[in-house]
Amino acid sequence: MPHTRNLRLSQLAPGSVQSEIRSMSLACDLAGGINLAQGICDTEVPAPVLAEAKAAMEDGRNIYTRLDGIQRLRNAIAADASRRHGVPVDANTQVLVTSGATGAFHATCMALLDPGDEVIVFEPFYGYHLGTLKSLRMQPVIVALEDGAGLATWELNVDALRKAVTPRTRAILINTPSNPAGKVFTRAELEAIGAVGEEHDLFLITDEIYEHFIYEGAEHISPISLPGLRERTIVMSGFSKTYSITGWRVGYLLADAKWIPSIGYFHDMTFICAPAPAQHGAAAGLEQLPPSFYTSLAADHLIKRDMLLAALRDAGLTPHTPQGAYYILAKTHGLNGAxxxxxxxxxxxRTGVAAVAGSAFFRAGKGEDLLRFCYGKTYSALKEACDRIRSLR
Ligand SMILES: Cc1ncc(COP(=O)(O)O)c(C=O)c1O
Structure with a gap:
């Protein structure tokens, strides 16, 4: 009699399929195409970041770090966050260096939420947010951002947010600037979310990985900077996008000192620490790069955004103009498929350009008329992609 009842996948595993983004990247590699699917960010790594990470490797700074990250990086993060958000941040008690914003979110969920807890997530959403919640047996509750007239805006519907709150709700997840919509939450929207959070005593977990990618008068505001929200706000961010080091896995989290030890504990269990040389590289970036680095980053991506918007328009794919991050959602007019x-x-x-199906960012049945294009690319790759997209016409 074969004994196979215990040799089985977990109950969650059958629902675990590779993200559409990763599978499009594979399809793109096979086709030798240009990958505008994944937010890989293959632009140059800033010189001080690269030099310091290399030096750290060569000097033998390759071993596990403290579980909350090296002092130098925590100091640099605290100084940067205090300056930009206008609130004091203590490097020793309110900062955790993490394995990217992804590791920050996983550890936050482990430390602060229980299986069955509900977390409000805005749609369109970043798939990893949902995937992480589900893999930890938490329940994402989705609230649609209104797709104004023809993709014009993605406004917060505060009534819909309020209606989504139940006695099991523990947190609201915010992503500003957002992937994939490029939505930058306004101060008024964040205050409204904050008010709901206070009313129902919820955590505000905010993913700000694209905070430096902001265009044309939009302003990045972190909920941590709003009065009264400090204790309930967990800010997640990192260096993957800003320094083009998505493969290095270094990010961070800012939170009230009473949450950090538990979040740090769970981060340690899964990741131990962010890679040591990468922590040194990121610290050098924060210490040495001038403010003009960040303004040029945004200015460059604005040019890239407009290049891709023009190509998509020329090809007849109606694009939505993002205010932040580096993705464009565009309508799929003229493309074949169900x-x-x-x-x-x-x-x-038809073009050798990979984009991601919009359905990856919405509940089943939505987003089927959308594709997401990433413009966090080198100028030459983006120009080639734009030429190819125009050939659709
Ligand atoms: C919204 C969002 N959060 C987090 C990440 C991943 O960040 P990290 O590389 O710091 O884990 C991404 C990457 O695409 C993202 O789009």
Whole structure:
């Protein structure tokens, strides 16, 4: 009699499929195409970041670090965050260096939430947020941002947010600037979310990984800077996008001192620490890069955004103009296929450009008429992609 009842996948595993973003990247590699699917960010690593990480490796700074990260990086993060958010941040008690914003979110959920707890997530959403919650047996509750007239805006509907709160709600997850919509939450929206958070005593977990990618008068505001929200706000951010080091895995989290030890404990269990040389590289970036580095980053990406918007318009794919991050959602007019995934493959076959099916960012049945394009690319790769997209016409 074979004994196979225990040799099985977990109950969650059958629902675990590779993200659409990763599978489009694989399809793109196979086709030798240009990858505008994944936010890989293959632009140059800033010189001090690269030099310091290399020096750290060569000097033997390759061993595990403290579980909350090296002092030098925590000091630099605290100084940077205090200056930008206008609130004091203590490097020793309110900062945790993490394995990217991804590690920060995983550890935050482990430390602050219980299985079955509900977390409000705005739609369109970043799939990893949902995936992480579900893998920890927490319940994402989705609230649609209003897709104004023809993708014009993604406004917060405060009534819908209020209605989504139940006795099991523990947190509201914010992503500003957002992936994929490029939405930058306004002060008024964040105050409204904060008010709901206070009313129902909820955590505000905010993913600000694109905080330096802000365009044309939009302003990045972190809920941590709003009066009265400090204790309930967990800010997650990092260096993947800002310093083009997505593969180095270094990010951070800011939180009230009473949450940090537990979040740090769970981060330690999964990751031990962010890679040591990468921590030194990130610290050098914060210490040495001038303010003009960050303004040029935004200015460069504004040019790239406008290049891609123009190409998408020329190809007849109606794009939404993002205020932040480096993604564009565009309508799939003229592409063949019954759903967004097929249309993305049609685009790849016809132009050699990979984009992600919009359905990856919405509940089932939505987003099938959208594709997401990433413009966090080098100028030459983006220009080639734009030429190819125009060839659709
Ligand atoms: C909204 C959002 N958060 C987090 C990440 C990943 O950040 P990290 O590399 O710091 O884990 C991404 C990457 O695409 C993202 O889009």
């Amino acid at each position: 759903n967004a995934a097929q249309k993305a493959r049609d685009l790849l076959a």
